[in-house]
Each structure stands twice: as C-alpha cells, then as structure tokens.
Amino acid sequence: MSDTGADDHGRRALLRALAVGGAGTVAGIAAGTAFGSAEASPATPPSALGVASAGPWRPVEGHVDVTWAVNTSQKLVALTFDDGPMPNWTPMVHDILDEEKVKATFFLIGRRLVQHARLIHGRMDRHEAGNHTWAHQDLSHLDHKAAYAQIQRSHAAIAKITGKEPRHLRPPYGNIGGTTLSAAGSLGYGLVLWSIKMLEKTYEKHPAGLVDYIVGNTRPGTILLAHDTGHPDRLVTLRNLATMIHGLRAKGFEFVTVSDLIQAGAAAPQTVPAP
Numbered sequence: 001m002s003d004t005g006a007d008d009h010g011r012r013a014l015l016r017a018l019a020v021g022g023a024g025t026v027a028g029i030a031a032g033t034a035f036g037s038a039e040a041s042p043a044t045p046p047s048a049l050g051v052a053s054a055g056p057w058r059p060v061e062g063h064v065d066v067t068w069a070v071n072t073s074q075k076l077v078a079l080t081f082d083d084g085p086m087p088n089w090t091p092m093v094h095d096i097l098d099e100e101k102v103k104a105t106f107f108l109i110g111r112r113l114v115q116h117a118r119l120i121h122g123r124m125d126r127h128e129a130g131n132h133t134w135a136h137q138d139l140s141h142l143d144h145k146a147a148y149a150q151i152q153r154s155h156a157a158i159a160k161i162t163g164k165e166p167r168h169l170r171p172p173y174g175n176i177g178g179t180t181l182s183a184a185g186s187l188g189y190g191l192v193l194w195s196i197k198m199l200e201k202t203y204e205k206h207p208a209g210l211v212d213y214i215v216g217n218t219r220p221g222t223i224l225l226a227h228d229t230g231h232p233d234r235l236v237t238l239r240n241l242a243t244m245i246h247g248l249r250a251k252g253f254e255f256v257t258v259s260d261l262i263q264a265g266a267a268a269p270q271t272v273p274a275p
C-alpha cells in the first residue's frame, strides 16, 4: 500500500512536460503521444492508456482537475492521510488531530472503511473524506469500467458511512492512466495528488530532521501526504505530528481541508509559474 516507488525527479520532469504536474505518475503517456497512441508497458492493458471513447461510456464532462498544490498567497496547508481506516494507527491520528484541533483530509480505502467503520464513527465531523478507491488497485492498469467500479464502490461506502459525499480522488501510488481520468471525470471527481510527502525512510532515525523538512518546505497551498497505516517506518511521522503542527502554526500556517484549499486557490489571482 506504499505510495512510494517511482523516482520523484523523473516523474516531476515528465509531468512538467505534460503540464499535469507534481506528484504522481501518468502511465503510458510519453512525450508527444498524449492519451492513446503511447506504447504500452507490458503490464498495462492498452485500454488503460487512452480515455475510453468506445463501448458503453460516453464523455459527460470535458475535463478533470488534477491538483498537487494550490496557488494561493494565504498561509493555508492541507494535511492528508491515505490508506485507512485501520486499527493500528487511525485512532491515534484522530486523537492527535482532535487534541490539536486540526482539520485534515482522509483518503479512505472503501473496503477498509466497511470493515473498520467503527474506527471513524463520530470522528470525521471536522475532516474531509476523500476517495482512495475500493481496494487500492493501481488504476492506471485498469480499463475504464474497472477503474469506474473501484471509484464508485468506494464512493458509495464513504457516503453511507461518513455521511459525506467525497469529491476528490487520490489514485493509489499517484498513478494516473487515461481511464483514471475518464472514470473520475464521469463520476464528477477531481484528482488530488500532493506536493510534499513525509520522507519516513530518509528520516526514520532522525525525527527532528523530518520535522525541519516539513516545516521548512511547506508553502502556502502545499498538500502534505501522510499515512494512517502501513509500514512501521511511517510511525516517525505520527510520533512527531504534533511537533510539525506546532512548527507550522508558529510560522502562521492554518490547516484546512483539501476542498477548502482548492476553493482558496480558485479565488486567488491566477499567475503563470516560472518554468
């Protein structure tokens, strides 16, 4: 269930070239061959590369927003947690966020939510519920119908259990195929990646370094990626979460949900980032 793997620098260069940007991987889209005619990697069915325009699906929306950070001058930051809920750490994360009165966004795995609904019962009032698919499959390897089912089934579970209609999808591993876009678009979703992730492997034995890295690199509009379950090295983040929160607040940052952050960005004057 790790969101790590691909080389960040390489991904960023490719994504910049495609103006999709930030974290995450666009599967099967090579320079100059957007959406369709790119060579497939052996593991990826051709149907996952292009936006399906044949078969039962017909486009109902013309675009999908992909957000990895937000353009705002306000000192707002969105803290996000993926892959829960799970009994090991989800309750601890909620305890810390409650204690600090911090808003966050949880990208929930539908299958886990159904199994562990009690873990978040009464605890999501302040937070946003996002969709991290039904079973954490790599959507970039699925055809439109299967990708749609992964998002839709999780959506139904999240809406029923949390009482909140999720509007944002974080694709597992940050991987994006053409059918990720077509399925998300047809369900009215926007895609949300991240601009800074907790570097647990790097700082597992050096917690102060992780706090400095997060507090020092967060900018207005940053989306922070953390996890409320997974490999034990991720505990370095959770054990130092309160310290990071204090550090960011001392610099004037306010914690908001992803939806609030995106809304703040939409209200901001648009500028073209430097190349």
Ligand SMILES: [Zn+2]
Binding pocket: 001, 002, 003, 082, 083, 132, 136, 172, 173
């Ligand atoms: Zn994940």
